[in-house]
Amino acid sequence: MSSPTESALRELPSSRPSQHLGVDSQLQRNISYLGKHQFAPASPEQQQRGAPDLTKITLNKLLGRSRTKPRPPATLKQLETQLNEFFRVNQLNIAVSETTSIRKILAIVCIANGKELEACCHLIASHANCLRQQIFLRHLKSKLRADIIKQPMVLNLDPNHLDVDNRCSITSSKTVMSTVKKLPSEWYVVQVTAVHEPLKDSRHRIQNEEYSYLLKPTHGLHLVVIPTGENAIDPICITVPKPDGDSSYDLRTEIEKLLNNNKSDLTAVYCNKDLYWKMRKKQNDQMSIAIQELECSWLKEWKILFQADYIDNLDLVQDIHSMIDKLIADDNTSRKTISQRTRWLLKKIATSAWYLKSFEIERAVKYVLPTQKKLAKNIILSIIAKNKVIEPLKDAKRKVLLLILDECLDHISFESMQLLKHQPVTRFPSLHILYALFEQHKSSIKNGYKIVHHSDNIGTFIVNPSLDLMHMETRIRSFLNHWLPKWEGLYGIKPDIEFFKKALMQHEILMYNGHGSGVQFMKGEDIERMRVIASVLLFGCSSLKLLPVGGRQAPYGVSYQYLMACSPCILGMLWEVTDGDIDRMTAEFMSKWIPSKVKKPWSDVDKVSWNRGLIEYTNKDKKLTRTIIENEQDMLLAVAISKDVCKQFMTSAAIVMRGLPIKLVD
Structure with a gap:
């Protein structure tokens, strides 16, 4: 019918x-x-x-x-x-x-x-149609080399997991649930997709000298929550409209203007330091306002969909869920018509109420229950009445958030939302890439984390290969000599291809501190042909930025090539940053994540002295009594917490991760 x-x-x-x-x-x-x-x-x-x-x-x-x-x-x-x-x-x-x-x-x-x-x-x-086809073509080339010239075939991401033939063999309505149920239940996956736009507007322009954004206006978004694990329910989609048109302020345009001018602002010559710091403050304020608008004006009440499920305070969570179930059961007219989807959304609103204003709670509940006015009113009043009881969930630990972003949204720092402060977040271009990478590493994944076993020489580094960042080299050299003395790498030397390959294929961690992403020393095409073992830490400017390649092709970046090569995780920057600020974050993150045999935590080191390459402690304890140093095994969480040491909001907002959650264990 x-x-x-x-x-x-x-x-x-x-x-x-x-x-x-x-x-x-x-x-x-x-x-x-x-x-x-x-x-x-x-x-x-x-x-x-x-x-x-x-x-x-x-x-x-x-x-x-x-x-x-x-x-x-x-x-x-x-x-x-x-x-x-x-x-x-x-x-x-x-x-x-x-x-x-x-x-x-x-x-x-x-x-x-x-x-x-x-x-x-x-x-x-x-999502990621171009990238998935490129992975498929790379696989075909590798197979042809193996068949014709007998070159050993490198097995990277399996094209059978990428749905490149448009039949959607793993993500159709008949197969998607069996796919997501294979993923760890400790993951919380949210996909953000821009609404349809004209094909003429999807072209990616290339400027003569700079890769710049097109200053597109803000648009609507499809937010898709994809539950994982054996007990996963069907994905849920909420479409949010573009912000109200009453204001002349457009947050996406403002972000893109700021990023287009960022490099020239940072490299310009200023008459005095005051002018420079005024410029930095203006940048920080503009980006901070834009992120606030992202939460309040664009996502509005549906920002709560980015809040991963709790793994702490589960008794309180269960009490809140029981309250929703009881309210539904007591409503004779609605209890038989309330779907599993509706229950899930109501419980998400209730457990996230600590972050919502009363009118946002009301708006969200009425959206979910458009016709059950009596039930909606009872639920709204009950949630608001329990708001103080719910507040402890604000600091509760949550699952890992895996954020799948439309490529046209990748330059927006969703991780900087207040809701996600100090929370583990990583990015993927599509569910297909996520699933394919999971399949490659699943033998070493436990409770949602890829397990990496620590050793004294677990990693290597390339520091200042262009020989023009001497202050940075001084700081990073003194840190590594102090915290990770067994690590071997290069200071002030241009790496050859063999060193780069060895670093990626024989170590668990590669740290790169220099300009860009390092592709000036090893081409991305060479990376694609490898099987990368290392988690790659790229502390250079715009190292994870997706660059426009022209025409209607989607933007592309070296981080995609590392994912193609099965690197489990890549850390980097979405735009240009300054070395002093990112060096502080580098040392804080590495010392928080990677254990050391030193006697004092990195927080006790005098940072003024460290800036000159000296390691001195603020507490002048001559005996240097050993202090118990508690490291954070969760790499994503260590990154999120370490952002706090950045003095510039523009620096902390630029730092993102792509790939699998990593846990470093002894």
Whole structure:
């Protein structure tokens, strides 16, 4: 039986298939229309005021019901059929931008049809299409070399886990649950996808001298929570609209302006130090305001979806969950109609209430329960009344957050949100890459962490290979000699390819302190051909930045090449940073994460003396009585805590991780 929406629409007249990519002309017109409009569902308040739902308006126009431009109407089912036919006819090597766009369109159609699981699967398939094809092609090249010239084949990410043939063998609506149930239950996965945008706007421009951003305005977002583990429920999708248009301030444009000017601001010549520090303060304020706007104006109450499930204070969490269950059970009119999805969202709102204002709690609950007004009121009042009881959860430990970001959002520091302060967070370009990397390392993953066993010479380093960062070399040399004296590496020497390969393939940790990401010494193409064992720490400017490559291709970076080579984890910077600030964070992080045989913690070292290359303790204890030093085994958590020593917010916000959670054990 057709839905009321479909029954109200007349049938689409048949049309001859187009020769362009196997898509008929009606579908091309539909896609063209979607390319001109941004849309998001109406909020509960707008619905109560009778405001139109932008998703319905967009779909009505897409299906031929526009009053301003008559067009033969179609049903949602027929539109979905045409879009799926596109992928059936073009199973491999179709244009990346078209693939991403049509997946996002299909997601909107599925949401309108009430097919949330299918919508989530299409959004998952919209991520990292270019990267997944590149991994597939790299695999083919390696196989050809093995077959033709008998070169040993390097086994990296398995293309069978990447769905490059558009059949979505591991992430379709029929298979995605079996895939995510194989992932550790200790993970909490959230995918952030930009809503569909015109293909003409998806082109990535390259400037003559600088890689710059396009100053795109803020848009809507699809937030997809992907539960993992044996007891995982279906993925949940919430679409948030772009911020209200009343203000002239656009946070994405402001962030991109700031980042476009960052390098020139830092390298400019200033008449005096006061002008320089005023510039740094202005940068910090601009980025801080933008991150606040990200939480308050863009994500609004749905920022709580970024809060991973608790692993501490579980008794309190269970009490809150029981309260929600009891309120639902006591409501005779609703208890039989409340879905598992609705319960999950209500419990997430309740356990995250310590971070929400009362009106945000009300707005979120009414969104989840749009028609059950009595139940919604009871739940809102109960959550607000328990707010003080819930507050201890603010400092409770949480699961690891694995953040899957749309490539056009990768330059935004979601990790800097106050909600994620001191929380373990890592990034992935897509669920496919996450799953493929997990499969490569699963034998060494325990309780959600890849286990790395510590030894005195576990790592190596490359410091100041360009010989123009002498102050940085002085600081890092004195730290390594003091904290990790058994480590061997290079100071002030350009590494040859053999040293670089040995560092990546024979050590568990490679620390690089120099300009950029080190690709000036070893090409990314060479990294792709390797099987990298090391977790790579790139403390150079823009070392994890995704660079535009031109045309409609997605941005690309060396961190992707390390992931292709199966490196378990990569740390780096999203933009340019200054050496003094990042050196402080480097020493703090390394001393917090990696054990040492020294007698005093790094916090006792006088940092003024260290800046000159001297190790002196603030507490002049001549006997140097050994103090018990507690290290943080969780690499992600050690990074999050170590950001506190950065004096500049721009520095701490630039630091991100990609890859698997790592735990260093004795």
